[in-house]
Amino acid sequence: MKHYFPKYCEKFRCIANLCPDSCCRDWDVVVDDTSFDFYNTVKGEFGDRLRSLMTIDEDGDRIFIRQGEKCPFWNSDMLCDIYINLGENHLCHTCKEFPRITQDYTVFCEHTLSFACPEAARLMLESDFDTGFATDIPQDLQTDYSTTEMNFLLSARKRTFEILSDCKMSLSERLCRLLAFNERVQNMLDDEIFDITAMPTDEYKKQSCGDASFIFDLHKSLDIMSKDWLCELEATADFAKNNTLSSRFDRPLTAYLDYYVRRYYLSAIDSFNVISTIKRMVCAYIVTAYELERLENPTQAEVVKILQGYSKEVEHSYENGELLEDEFIFNPLFSTDNLIGIL
Structure with a gap:
């Protein structure tokens, strides 16, 4: 399969707490099944916190429960507690990929940013x-x-x-x-x-x-x-x-x-x-x-x-x-x- 990337895709890096309008605010974060299964294995206080802050919304999606219109894991330093405690590989799919967009047309894929x-x-x-x-x-x-x-x-x-x-x-x-x-x-x-x-x-x-x-x-x-x-x-x-x-x-x-x-x-x-x-x-x-x-x-x-x-x-x-x-x-x-x- 052939993949097409505009050059700006290669340049993108999340600027984390320097972002003027973080994606950790305002939006619901959907937790995919793979991440959910892993979060259920996390032990200790952080594991308990993870499990207590997930719910099913009216559309049937599993999401993190927002607190004050922001993700509950977005801390006072405007950094992600999941990233800090579990590492980038264990962010849910939404957080790991955004703002990257992949459009799959079976025999070729085009990539862009949101x-x-x-x-x-x-x-x-x-x-x-x-x-x-x-x-x-x-x-x-x-x-x-x-x-x-x-x-x-x-x-x-x-x-x-x-x-x-x-x-x-x-x-x-x-x-x-x-x-x-x-x-x-x-x-x-x-x-x-x-x-x-x-x-x-x-x-x-x-x-x-x-x-x-x-x-x-x-x-x-x-x-x-x-x-x-x-x-x-x-x-x-x-x-x-x-x-x-x-x-x-x-x-x-x-x-x-x-x-x-x-x-x-x-x-x-x-x-x-x-x-x-x-x-x-x-x-x-x-x-x-x-x-x-x-x-x-x-x-x-x-x-x-x-x-x-x-x-x-x-x-x-x-x-x-x-x-x-x-x-x-x-x-x-x-x-x-x-x-x-x-x-």
């Missing part, structure tokens, strides 16, 4: 465009999906990357082209036309369609962990009513949207839905670009915080993902033409 981690976000924002991704696979491989369809998606994704990285255009224009191109790709998927030689164009027509308030309204309805983030969202929504976007932040926003393509585009091999990835990118762009504009001259650390915060609040919730998908499918405000109109 933007919800501040250090990973910093590395991705500081990296140049990276070609560490698959572009085609042999047709005769044994897979549980159509290799013809996968090669069609890989070709469409390659073109998507090319449009996104074309800095001769503003990012808003690139997003218009991405919407138009991938709407046509979606139509080909729907009709089961997987002809790479007939790859559609990215030409589009634009008709002004009002403001982006409906995008902010959708985000306000999501499952939000942080009250501070919700307050920022509401302030940004008000700001967006009377202000327009510049291209000052196109570079970091392009890096962020590149991550979206890497992480979500090929999910269409199962969902047969490629346009939703682009619509998620447009939503992320609108919210974060206006937030950056509102700050006028944000530092690099503030840019990282805004993009990382959006990823943490919006991406890492199945409920949020399902709500976004439903709106993209059933709400006409999120039609491709309407989204092109507000960009």
Whole structure:
């Protein structure tokens, strides 16, 4: 099996207690079966503590019981007691792997990092465009999906990357082209036309369609962990009513949207839905670009915080993902033409 790694994956190291927004806070930590079995063998006071601080949540997952919205093993020095007492090898799978993301497509794997981690976000924002991704696979491989369809998606994704990285255009224009191109790709998927030689164009027509308030309204309805983030969202929504976007932040926003393509585009091999990835990118762009504009001259650390915060609040919730998908499918405000109109 071939593995694809962007260069920033090799550079990542957890910065532990120096992290400005630790993954030991706010989120539930799911304890995998292997770790659970080992924790049941740990003797002494620490073993008793381990076992007393696990429970089953409403989804049926075994988790650590949060204390004050943080992992109970995240100590006052902002370090992990499990790591200290048992070593890195006995962290549960979630803690050992995050923010590393592995996407297994049977005959190849692609690796990336989650933007919800501040250090990973910093590395991705500081990296140049990276070609560490698959572009085609042999047709005769044994897979549980159509290799013809996968090669069609890989070709469409390659073109998507090319449009996104074309800095001769503003990012808003690139997003218009991405919407138009991938709407046509979606139509080909729907009709089961997987002809790479007939790859559609990215030409589009634009008709002004009002403001982006409906995008902010959708985000306000999501499952939000942080009250501070919700307050920022509401302030940004008000700001967006009377202000327009510049291209000052196109570079970091392009890096962020590149991550979206890497992480979500090929999910269409199962969902047969490629346009939703682009619509998620447009939503992320609108919210974060206006937030950056509102700050006028944000530092690099503030840019990282805004993009990382959006990823943490919006991406890492199945409920949020399902709500976004439903709106993209059933709400006409999120039609491709309407989204092109507000960009």
